Amino acid sequence: MPELPEIETICRGLAAQLPGRTLAGVRVRQRQLRLPVDVEALQQAVGCRIERVGRRGKYVLVFLQPPRVLIFHLGMSGRLRVGPPQANDARHDHLIFALGADLELRFYDPRRFGLCFLTTPESLPHHPCLRHLGPEPLSEAFSAAYLAERGRGRRCPLKAFLLDATVVAGIGNIYASEILFAARLSPTREAGSLSLPEWERLRAAVQQVLVEAIAHHGTSIADYVDSRGQPGRFQNRLRVYGREGEPCPRDGQSIRRLVQAGRSTYYCPRCQR
């Protein structure tokens, strides 16, 4: 489900609702997520106060006091919802965090590709899930020079290069297509074949598309909602994703779908080169 703009939207919602609250209890209904939840470890969060909420790539980070970090990944279908305590559990409500008499946080994930860990702030950068992540796409470190350096000699298709989390964190299948359209670059180009001006176009497109998507609270195609249950609005602004056969908004050419590494890519064969 969620890529960087959706996770950022969820984090902003959580940041408005959670800090100052104390984690009064944790209930684990299903520990078999992509990796099994360590229930004993998670219990160490009980009694901690929530200080702030952060994000790294597609990971949600909840910083606690005494110093701990609760890490969530939402996989394809995960949701984090904050609201008044519910009397009934939904089938896929796997983790329920009590936040006092009037509030709780629920982790819901039908496909169970998500993750939840507890760690400490000092070991956070060394955590196996976060250790290999590339730079944040909206940071200074993400530059044309950096992309050129990482792309040098690489023969993989540009689409796969953008989806490689060790190159850049947080870009997923929808935004990869949208970014390549904005950059006027073909998804099938070999990464190593780009010129510096093309890398600069790609950098600018990454940042422009993500910033615009965050401003619209992300993309809701099937079922994504934020921490308050609200859908995003960026699905109305997708230029190519899911639009096979429709005219390209730039030149009217029919948008094509192709499968790369088992995943759909949408692009305009005329204006993306």
Place this chain on the structure above:
DNA sequence: CGGTGGACCTGCTGGC
């Protein structure tokens, strides 16, 4: 070494 394809799960849609 690097890239592709399958595996992990459930649920929805569209075609027959």
Place this chain on the structure above:
DNA sequence: TGCCAGCAGGTCCACC
């Protein structure tokens, strides 16, 4: 109406 194939926003690992 019912069934089944195909597809879905992510990531890891075995295999070429």
